[in-house]
Amino acid sequence: MNFSFSCACLCVLLLSSIARADDRPNIVVIMLDDLGYSDLGCYGGEIQTPNIDSLAQNGLRFTSFYNCARCCPTRAALLTGLYPHQVGLIRNGRSLTRNGVTIAEALGQAGYQTAMAGKWHLSQTNPIDDRQKQLDWLNHQADFDRPFAPLDTYPAKRGFQRHFGPVWGVVNYFDPFSLVDGTEIVKEVPDDFYMTDAITDKAVDYIEAMSKKDAPFFLYVAHTAPHWPLHAKPEDIAKYEKTYVEGWQKLRDERYARMIEMGLIDPQTYPKPQLQGEGPDWQAMDDEHRKHMAQLMAVHAAMVDCVDQGIGRIVETLKATNRMDNTLILIMADNGASPERYLNPGFDRPNKTRDGHKIQYEGVFNPGSETTWGYIGSYWANAANTPFRYWKAQSFEGGTHTPMIAHWPGGLKTRPGSLTDQPGHVMDVMPTCLEIAGAKYPKTYAEHDITPLEGKSLSAILRDEKRAGHDQLFFEHEGGKAVIADGWKLVQPKQNGKWELYHLAADRTETMNVAGDHPERLQQMKTNWQTWFDRVKPAN
Template sequence: MLGLLLLILALLGNITRKIKPEAVKPNILVIMADDMGYSDLGCYGGEIKTPNLDRLAANGLRFRNAYNTARCCPTRASLLTGQYQHKVGLDRNGKSLTRDGVTIAEALKPHGYQTGMVGKWHLSEAIPLKDKAKHLDWLNHQYDPGIPFAEVSTYPINRGFDKHYGIIWGVVSYYDPFSLVEGDKPVKTVGKDYYITDDFSQKATEYIRDFTKKDDPFFLYLAYTSPHWPIQAPQEDIERYLPVYQEGWDVLQQKRRDRQIKMGLLTPQSNKLSPIQGRKWAELSAAEKEFNTKKMATHAAMVARMDRGIGQVLKTLEETGALDNTLIVFMSDNGASPEIMHVSGYDRPSETRSGEKLLYADAIPVADIGKEISYTGIGPEWANAINSPYRLWKAESIGGGIRTPMIVHWKGLKTPKGSVSDELTHVMDIMPTLLDLTDIPYPKVYQGNTIKAMDGQSLLPVLLGKKRPGYAQLFFEHEGGKALIEGDWKLVAPKRKAWELYDLKADRTESDNLMMKNPAKAADLKQKYEAWSKRMGVSE
């Protein structure tokens, strides 16, 4: 009798285990800004009004030692695959993501995740029309060649995303974007008061409301174009920031650094203020100051508008009851950009849809900066200043190019609210972190393709207040700019320049070149870089 009773209890226990619900997997929201300055956000020392991202930081975890790959496409490739970009086809900007890596969406989708993307893809090779005049007409929305914007097999909906609304190319007008698609169908017209940042924010809220109708968790990748050039924003938003930037880039850089020190993000001893590359503000004429003030005010308006949209997204998460079970990651694809384009071509239109001529570089009247006809960027001086305290800008392997603000917000964080981590972190850590968090295995084969190993490392131990092994070395290369970080040492060669050596513990802003003082260390690091470069197939 006792034996029978024990058998019944064992069977009941087995049944109970089988019907016990699995742990609820978290929703995931990854938000990426485009060409944003390291210190643009309020929570990273900026004066731009970013209350929503600041709120995430105040209740989450900020990283001050986080890195990207210095440029749009390579960073997006590393983010989505967890690999160095060279291994998945992005050895240079503008190519297609290859099939020897899986995207986060491809990894999560087979395990019950709903997957969506809103925004800039930029991982499909854009091939211009051979007829240059027709190509410009295509960019201008004045000619339809009847072809897709790139090979459709490379679109997001064919890389694991259930749905995608956004742009396929990388540079577009904020008022009438080229290459806008819904899935694989072109969106041929937009409304009169259209603004792309608002559109992406609204679409993200729609996706969340749709996802939360089901019990299955979701992964949403929200990739804004803001504040990438052309710098364009509603005039009323720009006007709010005009008084803020009249003192110029030298003063702005100093004020941001002072604020960063006061916030505890920096220490003055190891963060010398990097010299502005270009002219001093005092050297400008009154007209030049007015022109450049308007440009920076436009950039600020773009960042503020993005933050406002992120506020909409957060409100939707709250209203749908999804916020507490959503891991949110925010970062930028690279540092602020020095680019100022002078002519149309490739991805730059020459006219509006209605035939109004677009104005480039210095040909823009101050009153027109920020409007649809204005196609320019902030330039090197502002870019250097808003990457405070770091040197240089986008596309370089110096700090101003590859350091990114990074915020993680999640109810499961075991770190103090509002704390800051010094963990050496890379954008390619996001994929392994999400797989670790969701207990989903990384595939060795996907849809018949052999998948290369990830290079990133899970941040989950850090999020749980623990330590992780970390990187022995972290490597960087983009179109000639290259670097290696090992411990406190950084060996770096800006584009077309010689190697430089820095002790990041004493000199985070890479101001004191130690090449002559430590030739043995430099030689050792150079040898390690060259071995990695060879493995990646980097062409010198």
């Protein structure tokens, strides 16, 4: 054998291998928190989201994409490609277990740079036993020299080479609790700090830093917005001062009509359900309360608007670093809009600001500032989830349905602005990332056996092909249950435990419960759900 020739061949092979690796796409996954299904302009909303809309106009929108109905479960499924129950998230506030790998861990092994800006919410959140000490901790009035959760559960210990953001799930947007940079506590923030902008700033910094190297990158941008408390900058709120003064029914009607006009829905298969909520309807309130409720929704809109502004900055940075064409961007939400109204401080809700000002949780007030913790409530949440029923934490479509946008100039083969009704699920993101990165899903990682993937790659859909998707999709969160199969959906509401059956192929908005007409189908789907749950639920 000619030794010099062999070495030369080997060098060529190595260089060509490196070149191919350098050509692998960057991946940016952007998650919004408690976003209404139709909040975005490209999904029928009135909120100003021109940057997201532009990505949709030049990309692909999914109209049958699912999450896990709440923050922690969705994030667990997204990052691991498994059902949340399989990796410790049978309920909120637990740590992601080691029998699954994160996208960051899997792609890091394949030579990707990895970074995360934003909310984690996948670590055990243990409060202090003493309530006053807990409040002092939340209020930044005391430093108990303790981590916010076990350090080995932080993003920096789960494959992310860079991370900035809150470990817990709820934040004061102007002075957040549980903020970390890597594993270091960020004890103070600038006077002009705003959480959404800070997440964007870090995402931009990370792109600029990672773009200086040849290796591709995976960036997870996990926004806290528009999750309560309703905190926004005055200039953003001002844009929506008059937008919601005619109430939630008007909003729902206008969004529904716009979605039909845009071709997002067919009124024959998406009949408009009755608006649902708790408390007095719009006309039953006096002028003062109507004004207050309109202001609450205005702040929600302002928070979404600010996220969109940040996505515009991320896009401009990708262009400036010549990374845009070969970057897959995915935008989605962790669940539907939220009806939650917590009217007392405690656990993750402070009662005072850092400088001692009391925080107002209830009553009629001008929302948006650090001293008010407002919530949109159930009527606005249902309207924000048009055309669907219900909201966050329920397994109805309004809880589990998310907008999902894919944009990838160098790799997407669908016609710009296309819609796809092929179903997908957040757990499909992991295998999609693996496939387009040419990475393998490990059987073991860090001396732990790894549970086989449940998700299925979306790559065929991105290539404008029909994919072999999931035969069935299952849902469970704190008593809300569902299974989707063959165009049918069996769902059990959290509030009464009675199974309901809907023919989604003809009734996507779940308006006609046909459980009494199909007892055999109901029983078979119920059995299938139980078999699945017995398989994925933790042993203890």
